[in-house]
Amino acid sequence: MATPVQKVVIAGGGTAGWMTAALLRKVLSDKVSIELIESEQIGIVGVGEATIPPIQTFNRFLGIDEKAFLRETHGTIKLAIKFENWRVPGESYYHTFGAPGTTMGFCSFHHYWLKAQQANMAQSLWDFDLNYLACEAGKFNKINTQNPLYDMPYAYHFDSALYGQFLRKLAEQAGVTRTEGIIEHVQQSTEDGFITALQLQDGKQITGDLFIDCTGLRGLLIRQTLGVNYADWSHWLPADSAQAVPSERHDKTLPYTRSIAHPVGWQWRIPLTHRNGNGIVYSSKYLTDEHATNTLLANLDTKAIGEPRTIRFETGRTEQQWCKNVVAIGLSSGFLEPLESTSIHLIQSGIIRLMKMFPNQGISQAMTDLYNAESQHEFETIRDFIILHYHVNERDDSDFWRDMRNMSIPTRLEQKIAAFKDTAAIFNEQSDIFRDASWVQVMMGQGLFPADYHPAADAMDSQALLDAMRQIHHAKHQPLAKLLAHDTFISQYTSL
Incomplete structure (x- = not known):
């Protein structure tokens, strides 16, 4: 019979540990006790800024x-x-x-832009993107409008170390217990292999029902103790x-x-x-x-x-990010280089997924399997997006870039690239955190130019399309005058 979860133990602090502690406490309130074990002697990777x-x-x-x-x-x-x-x-x-342009009809804006290019429109896709225009101007401000045209x-x-400290204060004030110490031994049940307690160097034993592994790349609980295998993706992403x-x-x-x-x-x-x-x-x-x-x-x-x-590091993922009564959050769950700033997001999504599937009445294999399937899919879609940057390159100045261009890639990514090259089509899975505009920007930025666009764009004749493009271009530039220099915004906003 499954044992209800009354206590959660988080092994490791840093960004992953304290994000987990803060959200668990907020969602579960005082119904479940939460204890986090960390040591000031153990450093954190801390590059996810x-x-x-x-x-x-x-x-x-x-x-x-x-x-x-x-x-x-x-x-x-x-x-x-x-x-x-x-x-x-x-x-x-x-x-x-952001997303270039605005909604114009059945198909995405980039299809209309491709047709306008054939009609000799000079503006790049990014000229219709308010985020891009603000970047080039070095400006930012909060735009108080519901008009999606001005969404930014x-x-x-x-500083990720300071973010961890910020969340620590929040979590401890809310009732999370922090214990200083180094884990020396992990105790397991002889019946089912579930972890029962963590023994610290000072002899103290921390018992729990559910354990969160935030021990970073070493994966003390999920990999070293439970022996979960690691899927190595270095043949696609060789940076180590x-x-x-x-x-x-x-x-x-x-x-x-x-x-x-x-x-x-x-x-x-x-x-x-x-x-x-x-x-x-x-x-x-x-x-x-x-x-x-x-x-x-x-x-x-x-x-x-x-x-x-x-x-x-070794690029890849822990094959079961939830095994028995251990859930891996952060680098213990896998590593993808920070090319698209996804490290902290994967911590966030892992915790939220656990909250949605929290084993209040005990851990079930069905829930564990569902968690692992969703985690795998999310990691793989991010992996493919990162591979895209490397694979679609035209550099010829080193073996590294030539090898990346000529390597075999995952089938799903191969299909995405082929569909875009043919008709500018983007097909995204629901769990893909990068939506159409992201794939379009990277593909076009890397030099992929589609052979055709969606026929729905032909519902508008070329002159009407060019007129509409001029209006959108003008509208996208209008907010720039009201934006502040980025440093001015930060200074004024944080001093309020």
């Missing part, structure tokens, strides 16, 4: 004041990622959180190393993340109010650590603060 818009929903549900959050995490606004040198060196494009979705850049280093802040803070491709791998630049986050992601098969360090330091915009630290 860029996010995607659903983080706003998470913060709002917890009742977090956005101004206080930005102040305490040294946060800034993120409207997009700018990809530089990804198709060929010297070229760039944006993947914004945004996320944040923030990263180096991270902070640097002094810019005088002018950009409202977007920069992703800069190098002959091997890529470099991130994330602007915060007190510093910049920088790092390089690369494959040790193609690049030595020393060369990676030199590349990173030689391409900083501002003076480095400290020495680069190296992080090793």
Whole structure:
């Protein structure tokens, strides 16, 4: 007979642990006791400083004041990622959180744009995207309107370590128990292998009914104790190393993340109010650590603060992210390089999925299987989106880029690319967090130009279409005059 869950034990703190603790307490109130074990002696990876818009929903549900959050995490606004040198060196494009244009008929805006291009319209797809226009102007403001034409979705850049501390205060005030200590031994039931307790180095035993593994890449509970296998995706995404280093802040803070491709791998630049986050992601098969360090330091915009630290990883996912009475959240559940800022989102979605399927009356195999199936699908769709950036490149300056272009790719991604090349069609699964506009921007940004558009766009003759495009273009530019310089917005908003 299943045992009702009366106590949840979270192994590990950091962003994953404290996001989990805060949401569990908010949803479950005091019906379930929650204890988090962490040690100040164990460091956290802490490179996930860029996010995607659903983080706003998470913060709002917890009742977090956005101004206080930005102040305490040294946060800034993120409207997009700018990809530089990804198709060929010297070229760039944006993947914004917005959607170009507006609703015009049966098919998506990019089909009408493709037809207008054939009628000699000069504007790029991005010229119809308010997020892009604000990025180029270095501006942001909250637009108080319900008109979807002026929708400007945004996320944040923030110091992930400070975000963890911010959530810790929130969770402890709400009744989460924090225990300082290092886990020395994991106790299991001899009958079913379920975990029964965590023994700390000081001899203390922490018992529980459900255990959340937030121990990072080592996966102490899910992999080391329960022996769950790891699906290795390095044949598609061979990067296995990263180096991270902070640097002094810019005088002018950009409202977007920069992703800069190098002959091997890529470099991130994330602007915060007190510093910049920088790092390089690369494959040790193609690049030595020393060369990676030199590349990173030689391409900083501002003076480095400290020495680069190296992080090793294996791209892939834990095959069962819920096994017995252990749920893996964060890096213990898998690793996808932070190219599209999905690390913190995967923490968020993993916790929310657990809340929807919370085993109040005991753990069932049916619920565990459903959780694992949804997790797998989500990881795979994000994986495919990341592979797309690498695979659709035209660089010829290194074996790395040539190998990425010529590799075999997952069948689902192959079908997506083929459909888009033929008729600009985008087919998305429900669990894909990247919607049509995201796929269109990356595909076109990487040089994929469709052979045709949807015939529904021909319902409008060319002259009427060009007139409509001019009106949309003009309307998209109208809010720019009311936007503030990004730094001015952050300063004024957080001081209120």
